Each structure stands twice: as C-alpha cells, then as structure tokens.
Amino acid sequence: MREEEGDDDRERDLPLPALLALALPLWCVGTAGLLAWLALLPLIAAHALLTRRARGAEVPQRALVALTAHAPKGRERARDTVLLMHGWPDWPGLWDATVDALTRAGYRCFVAALPGAHGEVVRTAPLPNAVVLALRDALVAAHGNAPVTLLTHDWGAVYGYLLAQTHPALVRRIACLDVGGALRARTLPLALFTYQWPLALGFALGGPVGDAMVRLIAALMRYRARPLRAVRASSACHYVAFVRARAHAPALLGGLHLDYTPPRSVPTLFAYGARKPLMFHSAEWARRVRATACGEVHRLACGHWLMVDAPDELHELLCGWLERSERPPAEAERHAAARAPS
Structure with a gap:
C-alpha cells in the first residue's frame, strides 16, 4: 500500500489553529509559560518557508508497511x-x-x-x-x-x-x-504532557523545525539506538495518527x-x-x-x-x-x- 497523492499532500495534517492547540498544553503555565508559548509563533510562521526549501532533499515515499x-x-x-x-x-x-x-x-x-x-x-x-x-x-x-x-x-x-x-x-x-x-x-496523562504532545507538534510542523524538536526529545530520552541525525519528524506520525482516529472514527x-x-x-x-x-x-x-x-x-x-x-x-x-x-x-x-x- 502507498499513501495517496493529491492536494492533501501539499499540507501537513494539522492547520495553524491545531498547531497552536498542540503547543498550548506544553507552554501555557503561568506568565513565563505563556511567553514561551508565544515564542513558538515565529517558528510556526517560518515553517512553510523552511519546509519548502527542504523539499528538494526529501526521500521518496515508500510502502506504508x-x-x-x-x-x-x-x-x-x-x-x-x-x-x-x-x-x-x-x-x-x-x-x-x-x-x-x-x-x-x-x-x-x-x-x-x-x-x-x-x-x-x-x-x-x-x-x-x-x-x-x-x-x-x-x-x-x-x-x-x-x-x-x-x-x-x-x-x-x-x-x-x-x-x-x-x-x-x-x-x-x-x-x-x-x-x-x-x-x-496515571501514565497516559503524564506521558501526554511530557513528550507525546511535543512529538505530535514536531510531526505537524515537519521540516527542519519539526526534525529539531523530535531529535531534542529523543536526546532527552537518551536515545542511542542510532545517530540522532537519522531521526526525522515523520517518525512521530503515530502520535498524530491516534488523534486523527479519535476525531474521525472513534470506533477504530x-x-x-x-x-x-x-x-x-x-x-x-x-x-x-x-x-x-x-x-x-x-x-x-x-x-x-x-x-x-x-x-x-x-x-x-x-x-x-x-x-x-x-x-x-x-x-x-x-x-x-x-x-x-x-x-x-x-x-x-x-x-x-x-x-x-x-
């Protein structure tokens, strides 16, 4: 099976409001947290330009599994x-x-x-x-x-x-x-707010910014199975996929x-x-x-x-x-x- 190509391929899964919603639970804790959250806005605004420049180096799509x-x-x-x-x-x-x-x-x-x-x-x-x-x-x-x-x-x-x-x-x-x-x-909420939201955001951002976010989290987890430079934002697609399943087809x-x-x-x-x-x-x-x-x-x-x-x-x-x-x-x-x- 291969992913379908079409107009949807031009954008990430989540639009700007959803990106902000993903970022909010991470950073909006007190005044300092709110300022940190607002600091993400320039990154999100620059995301389209950065990913457009990175498109030339993208690896071709492979079979889904x-x-x-x-x-x-x-x-x-x-x-x-x-x-x-x-x-x-x-x-x-x-x-x-x-x-x-x-x-x-x-x-x-x-x-x-x-x-x-x-x-x-x-x-x-x-x-x-x-x-x-x-x-x-x-x-x-x-x-x-x-x-x-x-x-x-x-x-x-x-x-x-x-x-x-x-x-x-x-x-x-x-x-x-x-x-x-x-x-x-108690494990799910703790995991959600410590690393799963950031990984979902990293996937949604994609490009160099998303890659950097995902690699940072892997480094904090002391991941050493392979070099961090080999880890890309796409590897975190599972965290967004389960949000999509909950929103679009709860029976799944x-x-x-x-x-x-x-x-x-x-x-x-x-x-x-x-x-x-x-x-x-x-x-x-x-x-x-x-x-x-x-x-x-x-x-x-x-x-x-x-x-x-x-x-x-x-x-x-x-x-x-x-x-x-x-x-x-x-x-x-x-x-x-x-x-x-x-």
Whole structure:
C-alpha cells in the first residue's frame, strides 16, 4: 500500500489553529509559560518557508508497511516465523542483533518498517487501521495465512495488539517489549504532557523545525539506538495518527486505549525495562499475560530499549521462551496452571 497523492499532500495534517492547540498544553503555565508559548509563533510562521526549501532533499515515499525476510541459519525448515515490529523513533535496523540471535536459533524473521522508519516524509499520518491492514496484506503476501509469532516494541506493540484483535488467525504467540496492553491510569496523562504532545507538534510542523524538536526529545530520552541525525519528524506520525482516529472514527479506537486481553490459548511474553521514569503497563496487564498458556512477565535492569541496553539477557530470554512455548497447547496450559498462584 502507498499513501495517496493529491492536494492533501501539499499540507501537513494539522492547520495553524491545531498547531497552536498542540503547543498550548506544553507552554501555557503561568506568565513565563505563556511567553514561551508565544515564542513558538515565529517558528510556526517560518515553517512553510523552511519546509519548502527542504523539499528538494526529501526521500521518496515508500510502502506504508514493508517487510524484510531473514531465513533461519543452519536449518532447511524454520521452527517458526517471527514478525518483528519497532516503535518510535526506530527503524528495522534496531532488530539486527535480535534477528541474528533468532535466525541462529532456527527461526525465520520478517522485520517490519513502519511509516517514517526510513526517514521518508510522511505528510498525512496514516490511521491505525490503515497501518494494520497494510501490515496484514504484507504479511499474507510474504507468508500466506499461516500464523506467526509477534515480537513487538513501543508503538509496534500497539499495532501488534490491534493485529491480534482484528486478525487473530494470523497470530500464534506474542512477545511484547516494554509497552503492555493495559496501562496505568496515571501514565497516559503524564506521558501526554511530557513528550507525546511535543512529538505530535514536531510531526505537524515537519521540516527542519519539526526534525529539531523530535531529535531534542529523543536526546532527552537518551536515545542511542542510532545517530540522532537519522531521526526525522515523520517518525512521530503515530502520535498524530491516534488523534486523527479519535476525531474521525472513534470506533477504530477499540484497542487503542490499550485494553487488550490475549486469549488463554495464545502464549504471551512481556518483558520490560525497570530503569525509566514511566512504566507502560499495569499490574492488571501482567496478570493477563500470566493467565495465558506459557505466559511470562520479566523485569530487566535496563531502560526502554531492551534490545540495545541488555541484548544478551533479552535474547536468551526470548529464545528460551520460544522453546518453552512450542509445547502443545494442552501441555502449555497445564504448565501455566501449575505456575499460577493459588
């Protein structure tokens, strides 16, 4: 699937009033905050000129979701197929070491590239259901209708939950990293006003100004998976896409409140980093995961990017869980029941 070209491509998603609305919660706190907010007006006014000058260097549009295949090493037949999905501000290369560990263990891997992952300009943030449909189409084209194991991180986890909800026959197992299917009630407002609004504004601005905003936030988060110069405003399209979904089609948000419950027959692994200011899961989510066949929850002494901060520990955990969850469903459910607290 490719984004439609037309008149809408000439503008960003959000007009000037919406940009100001995005900026207001960030800066309008007291007199100093109001002055800081007003200081954004010249940046917004200069935005059109700056982006026009930058158009010549834009990367051509890519498919909405693209998959790269990696065959298992040393085996003629793969033990299973794993679909890996990244989040913000990442790209498929985030998974290179993980793919190496999985293919050496005998697994075939498909690595997804989500919108904006390669630095291409995304003018209109695609609605979540469009991303999931593109993901399904790419997966079926590459792998048929056979189920796969999901390995997801950050926004990739959210899209993974939506794929499992809307196309359950395609999902055999789920291994999700750092973002659960149910958040703490206090996490969403805190995340919204600390970094999600700025990222949405960065995407809406686009161009050099938007890139600078997004890179600044990535730097404050101590992002080191790749050089900051490779991070562009388009990578933050997900934050605006979910606002668009809420405004235009609230019914699409069934799973976007992150209230997903994996079926008991779907083995689920959740691993998260303990060294970060916000936790993107709840005790209720951990309970749901443990209730699945071979369900496991693991806490790692690292930050949000587990595959970068603790690769050896993560890969040993993943390969071990994949081995354990290959048991027949009845045996896996007995194993889960034996581990459940009485």
